[in-house]
Amino acid sequence: MTNQPPAVEIRDLHKSFRQRGGTQVHAVQGVDLTIQRGEVVALLGPNGAGKTTTLDLVLGFGQPDHGEVRVFGGSPRAAIEDGAVSAVLQTGGLLADLTVRETLKAVASLMPRPLPLDEVLDRAGLTTIARHMVSKCSGGQQQRLKFGLALLADPELLILDEPTAGMDVRARREFWDTMHAEARQGRTIIFATHYLEEADTFANRVILMSRGKIVADGSTAEIRARTTGRTVVAEVAVQAVERVREAVLTLDGVHDVTVRGGRMTITCRDSDAVARYLLMHNLGNHLEITSANLEQAFVALTSDSLDTKEEVSL
Numbered sequence: 653m654t655n656q657p658p659a660v661e662i663r664d665l666h667k668s669f670r671q672r673g674g675t676q677v678h679a680v681q682g683v684d685l686t687i688q689r690g691e692v693v694a695l696l697g698p699n700g701a702g703k704t705t706t707l708d709l710v711l712g713f714g715q716p717d718h719g720e721v722r723v724f725g726g727s728p729r730a731a732i733e734d735g736a737v738s739a740v741l742q743t744g745g746l747l748a749d750l751t752v753r754e755t756l757k758a759v760a761s762l763m764p765r766p767l768p769l770d771e772v773l774d775r776a777g778l779t780t781i782a783r784h785m786v787s788k789c790s791g792g793q794q795q796r797l798k799f800g801l802a803l804l805a806d807p808e809l810l811i812l813d814e815p816t817a818g819m820d821v822r823a824r825r826e827f828w829d830t831m832h833a834e835a836r837q838g839r840t841i842i843f844a845t846h847y848l849e850e851a852d853t854f855a856n857r858v859i860l861m862s863r864g865k866i867v868a869d870g871s872t873a874e875i876r877a878r879t880t881g882r883t884v885v886a887e888v889a890v891q892a893v894e895r896v897r898e899a900v901l902t903l904d905g906v907h908d909v910t911v912r913g914g915r916m917t918i919t920c921r922d923s924d925a926v927a928r929y930l931l932m933h934n935l936g937n938h939l940e941i942t943s944a945n946l947e948q949a950f951v952a953l954t955s956d957s958l959d960t961k962e963e964v965s966l
């Protein structure tokens with residue numbers, strides 16, 4: 653068997669921008685990443701985390717200040733020229749006066765080996781709106797059309813920057829059904845999103861970015877289980893609350909303690925150790941242990957406190 657290069661390899665990537673007024677923004681700060689062929693990867697992070705800048709560099713838009721990006725073992729430009737990679741981007745307009753089909757036809761005419769139009773219409777879920785004018789299409793339908801344009805070259809790697817932004821819940825679900833079909837064919841898919849549930853239900857790997865760095869990389873289950881870990885809720889006597897809070901905060905792996913109505917919620921890495929401590933010292937009653945949800949993990953990993961912590965490796 654031949655040893656094929658991964659779909660994407662990023663080494664020590666840095667990119668800064670000079671903003672109006674002269675301030676320098678370090679949008680990407682030392683990203684290292686390998687994405688194997690066939691992976692479906694979600695890139696998550698708050699606004700300004702560096703997701704779009706990273707994806708743009710994978711697509712060969714602009715040069716890194718430092719570091720390297722390889723796509724299927726070569727330069728991003730070469731991969732795009734080969735038709736090996738396509739993208740659905742946030743920016744980039746469609747021509748309002750063409751129909752959906754005419755739009756696909758016009759772009760296909762510029763390609764050496766486009767897929768047949770009817771196949772693309774079908775795969776992108778556009779068949780029923782093929783004769784609609786682009787100007788009459790909803791935001792979700794226009795995103796689908798961009799997706800159809802990305803499919804024309806039959807790429808091995810699809811890059812989607814917030815592909816469902818502005819779609820309602822139903823349109824999003826339909827869009828991801830379509831993408832599932834593409835992923836099942838072994839395509840590599842990388843998408844940036846703000847929607848945690850999209851990452852959770854669709855990706856098999858999630859990369860969390862914050863302030864230009866990767867702060868977590870693993871399956872959604874791993875991120876949930878191993879980062880914020882679990883939550884212990886206990887009833888604590890009102891007069892003992894401060895004492896218990898201080899004691900619990902000294903335990904290893906305790907991230908956060910909140911108290912409401914006599915119930916203390918402790919977010920921690922090792923819930924068994926915390927529960928044992930509370931019970932052994934008779935500090936709490938009616939203990940409940942639950943897994944933190946992805947949203948809690950996301951907030952914990954991208955919050956200010958992370959600046960002083962090491963990257964979480966999963």
Ligand SMILES: Nc1ncnc2c1ncn2[C@@H]1O[C@H](COP(=O)(O)OP(=O)(O)OP(=O)(O)O)[C@@H](O)[C@H]1O
Nearest residue numbers: 669670671677679698699700701702703704705706
């Ligand atoms: N062309 C540019 N010129 C100046 N600053 C830029 C440029 N592109 C990005 N930035 C800045 O770099 C930082 C990272 O932006 P980027 O768009 O990569 O983040 P993002 O994670 O994709 O955010 P969002 O979720 O809002 O799209 C931001 O502070 C942004 O303002």
